[in-house]
Amino acid sequence: MGGTGRRARNKQPPPAPLRLPGDKPAGKKRTTADAAAPAKKRKATATTAHPTADTASGKPTKRAKGAKGKPVPQVAESDDDSESDVVVSDDDGAMWDDEDALEHRVASDSDDDASLDGALDDDISIHSEDDFDVIDKLTGEHQEREELFASGDEDDSDDDGEENVKVTKLEAMADDDDDEDDDPHALRAHSDDEEDAMETNIIDDQFFVLPTDEDREREALAPPDLALVNHRIQEILKVLANFATLKQPGRGRNEYLTQLASDLCLYYGYSEYLMDQFMQLFPVQELVAFLDANETPRPVTIRTNTLKTTRRDLAQALVTRGVNLEPIGKWSKVGLQVFDSPVPIGATPEYLAGHYMLQAASSFLPVMALAPQEGERCLDMSAAPGGKTTYMAALMKNTGMVFANDANKDRTKALAANIARLGVRNAVVCNYDGRKFPSVLGGFDRVLLDSPCSGTGVIAKDPTVKTNKSHEDFRMLTHLQKELVLAAIDSVDAASPTGGYIVYSTCSVMVCENEEIIDYALKKRPNVKLVDTEIPFGVEGFKTFRGKTFHPSVQLTRRYYPHAHNMDGFFVAKFKKLSNKIPNLAGGKDAEQDGKKAVGGAKKGKGGKAAAATKGDDQFDDEEDAKIIAEATKSKGKAGGNKGKGAPKAAAAGTDGAEASAEPKQQQRPKFRKPAGKGGKPRPKGKSN
Numbered sequence: 078m079g080g081t082g083r084r085a086r087n088k089q090p091p092p093a094p095l096r097l098p099g100d101k102p103a104g105k106k107r108t109t110a111d112a113a114a115p116a117k118k119r120k121a122t123a124t125t126a127h128p129t130a131d132t133a134s135g136k137p138t139k140r141a142k143g144a145k146g147k148p149v150p151q152v153a154e155s156d157d158d159s160e161s162d163v164v165v166s167d168d169d170g171a172m173w174d175d176e177d178a179l180e181h182r183v184a185s186d187s188d189d190d191a192s193l194d195g196a197l198d199d200d201i202s203i204h205s206e207d208d209f210d211v212i213d214k215l216t217g218e219h220q221e222r223e224e225l226f227a228s229g230d231e232d233d234s235d236d237d238g239e240e241n242v243k244v245t246k247l248e249a250m251a252d253d254d255d256d257e258d259d260d261p262h263a264l265r266a267h268s269d270d271e272e273d274a275m276e277t278n279i280i281d282d283q284f285f286v287l288p289t290d291e292d293r294e295r296e297a298l299a300p301p302d303l304a305l306v307n308h309r310i311q312e313i314l315k316v317l318a319n320f321a322t323l324k325q326p327g328r329g330r331n332e333y334l335t336q337l338a339s340d341l342c343l344y345y346g347y348s349e350y351l352m353d354q355f356m357q358l359f360p361v362q363e364l365v366a367f368l369d370a371n372e373t374p375r376p377v378t379i380r381t382n383t384l385k386t387t388r389r390d391l392a393q394a395l396v397t398r399g400v401n402l403e404p405i406g407k408w409s410k411v412g413l414q415v416f417d418s419p420v421p422i423g424a425t426p427e428y429l430a431g432h433y434m435l436q437a438a439s440s441f442l443p444v445m446a447l448a449p450q451e452g453e454r455c456l457d458m459s460a461a462p463g464g465k466t467t468y469m470a471a472l473m474k475n476t477g478m479v480f481a482n483d484a485n486k487d488r489t490k491a492l493a494a495n496i497a498r499l500g501v502r503n504a505v506v507c508n509y510d511g512r513k514f515p516s517v518l519g520g521f522d523r524v525l526l527d528s529p530c531s532g533t534g535v536i537a538k539d540p541t542v543k544t545n546k547s548h549e550d551f552r553m554l555t556h557l558q559k560e561l562v563l564a565a566i567d568s569v570d571a572a573s574p575t576g577g578y579i580v581y582s583t584c585s586v587m588v589c590e591n592e593e594i595i596d597y598a599l600k601k602r603p604n605v606k607l608v609d610t611e612i613p614f615g616v617e618g619f620k621t622f623r624g625k626t627f628h629p630s631v632q633l634t635r636r637y638y639p640h641a642h643n644m645d646g647f648f649v650a651k652f653k654k655l656s657n658k659i660p661n662l663a664g665g666k667d668a669e670q671d672g673k674k675a676v677g678g679a680k681k682g683k684g685g686k687a688a689a690a691t692k693g694d695d696q697f698d699d700e701e702d703a704k705i706i707a708e709a710t711k712s713k714g715k716a717g718g719n720k721g722k723g724a725p726k727a728a729a730a731g732t733d734g735a736e737a738s739a740e741p742k743q744q745q746r747p748k749f750r751k752p753a754g755k756g757g758k759p760r761p762k763g764k765s766n
């Protein structure tokens with residue numbers, strides 16, 4: 078465990094404070110780092126991510142106007158514009174991953190609780206301004222830290238006063254454009270004859286020319302010239318942004334895109350398959366911002382365990398140990414961002430005593446959306462290592478019950494350990510395949526499905542994702558995700574007096590794992606509807622993608638991106654279950670699916686199947702699903718790590734990305750609702766258990 082101290086020693090550029098526009102600055106003047114400034118970051122990470130690049134010329138491939146001369150090799154030239162940016166190491170990631178936990182009370186589930194907001198403010202408001210002031214006083218070294226971390230790019234701050242907290246793709250791209258003038262790789266005139274002689278493909282100082290087939294062949298035979306490749310990426314981006322003016326006569330957009338894809342794969346180290354997926358997801362400018370962000374670790378954040386301490390007391394204790402931190406932002410009442418620490422942040426006495434969870438900011442979001450209430454009975458269907466379970470338990474103030482399930486038995490050990498360390502007393506650890514859950518136990522007030530996924534949102538933590546995901550993996554994963562989301566829905570009691578909610582989340586940016594799964598669930602379970610996550614920031618989910626049109630309500634889902642939000646790529650959707658009957662299934666028949674009957678197992682329906690009555694209806698009734706089921710079953714048999722309970726191989730593989738990630742941030746003040754048990758008391762035992 079390196080702790081954050083090591084990062085500081087490595088002089089990593091600091092992550093931007095996890096604040097949203099409108100948040101009160103913690104210090105006097107905050108100079109944010111350039112996490113929200115993709116172009117600048119690109120400059121820094123380009124070289125650092127590829128140390129060999131600094132031996133290369135960094136010059137673009139240019140061709141003299143009308144010249145058809147063969148390119149000559151690029152000349153090596155020092156490129157020292159980078160800091161020694163270091164991608165977070167695996168062991169840091171591991172430390173990070175195995176920590177998560179609880180926090181505050183957000184998102185009300187209905188609008189009719191407005192009158193309670195004021196009364197509850199002190200206890201559950203999303204942000205206590207006092208914490209900012211007090212922690213500022215505690216951290217006298219704020220100024221020093223700011224100087225240490227100052228990037229000089231104040232314009233790049235993502236929190237400099239915008240009212241609208243939603244960060245859009247366009248905004249991210251606008252940042253990118255603003256910085257183009259500063260791009261050291263920008264095409265420029267070379268008056269020096271010697272230099273000119275060494276350059277190739279020059280038309281003039283403003284005209285980029287695509288490499289010829291011979292150029293490419295020559296390049297393929299030589300060691301990669303990453304500076305050249307990066308330069309060409311920048312040039313192609315410019316051409317694509319102003320195609321009519323800058324395109325080379327006779328060349329089509331596709332040729333530029335093909336070269337770009339190839340260069341991005343080489344420069345950033347991705348498989349062609351995954352790059353192709355990302356190219357379909359992002360406009361090219363934004364794509365590069367995303368890829369750059371994946372080369373930079375996300376901020377280190379911790380979640381105060383309110384079962385044991387307060388954020389203020391925790392901050393004081395850590396500051397006393399020399400930890401440099403500040404509140405994460407208004408959107409969270411329990412999060413702290415750690416800037417540097419002389420001690421490993423995963424081994425302080427406070428950590429060992431369970432006063433906090435090392436937890437990525439994005440990991441707060443699904444639990445905030447779920448908003449479990451005191452006294453409720455909740456299920457965390459894929460819970461290990463427990464970051465979200467322990468957060469749920471804290472929000473529920475150790476009342477009611479949380480079933481913390483994970484299909485991987487080994488991983489339930491870490492889950493149990495975290496539950497114990499954080500003093501959670503209302504959780505039960507179970508080890509089932511989540512797909513079986515409705516028949517094991519049902520009737521929950523709320524279910525969180527933090528699904529196994531590809532981890533394409535957490536590449537900064539797990540760079541293996543760049544190359545280890547195939548089309549087949551996505552097929553398997555998405556099939557599992559479809560099964561799990563239906564199981565999660567079927568495990569909830571629509572008649573819950575306080576709940577009836579399901580939250581689906583992933584640390585993936587892929588539409589096939591997110592909006593498509595949600596759309597599928599809406600089709601297969603017309604007895605649910607999407608509702609607002611009440612997370613005040615995030616990009617709306619896609620309503621259409623690559624010719625597919627999703628249910629319009631899918632725009633209620635929220636996406637989070639490393640380059641836009643400085644948190645892991647993440648997705649959150651929240652369903653409200655309207656009925657325990659599934660209408661129009663199996664050729665017009667309604668399926669009775671009374672979650673209540675399944676409660677506690679003792680109330681299972683005939684044959685112990687209870688809510689699983691839905692299984693076998695028409696969940697996966699098309700040809701493709703049938704094939705996938707067969708493959709999943711085969712794969713399941715091979716999944717050695719999954720002792721007994723059998724998550725498919727693809728699922729097991731895709732799981733770790735999520736945990737291995739740090740998470741989000743963002744703000745806004747949601748509505749608060751009173752805890753389910755009146756006066757903060759647990760609900761009667763019969764209900765909660």
Ligand SMILES: C[S@@+](CC[C@H](N)C(=O)[O-])C[C@H]1O[C@@H](n2cnc3c(N)ncnc32)[C@H](O)[C@@H]1O
Pocket residue numbers: 177440458459460461462463464465466482483484485488509510511512527528529530723724725728729732733735736
């Ligand atoms: C994204 S991780 C969960 C992280 C966890 N929610 C947290 O916050 O600490 C996904 C988890 O799903 C589990 N999993 C994979 N397949 C499963 C299945 N079929 N049923 C239940 N859990 C499964 C994996 O073992 C993994 O722990």
